[in-house]
Amino acid sequence: MLFHVRMDVHLPHDLDPHIRADIVAREKEYSQRLQREGKWPHLWRIVGEYSNISIFDVDSTDELHALLSGLPLFPYMTIKVTPLATHPSKIAGVG
Incomplete structure (x- = not known):
């Protein structure tokens, strides 16, 4: 699930x-471990903010919640989660 x-x-x-x-x-150590494990395949900084946009690839919403709440910065974060689904116009193998 993305x-x-x-x-x-x-x-x-x-x-x-x-x-x-x-x-x-x-936070850096934890996030890099999740990236190496493939759970956090994309991570981008938002220019000019102490914020990021990320893509998580996990098995369930419960797993995502556990990973996010395990972030050392979690108590200091506002987090917005949007579930993703495959778009019917997507060309296979692109993006």
Whole structure:
């Protein structure tokens, strides 16, 4: 199952710099592991924002929820999930 996920990060401005650095490092490690596993095949930064657009490829909505809630930055995020389906006009093998 494919999902389009927009994640907007809202870290508190007064967050201790050491805590921030730790959370960001753990986030990078976790997200890269999911990418290597094929669960997070696409990840794009939104220019000028602390946000991203991602495509997740998972077996269920429950799995997606578990992966997203496992993100170290999850408590500081607004997340919008859109399920995706194959478009009938899509040319096989493209995109």
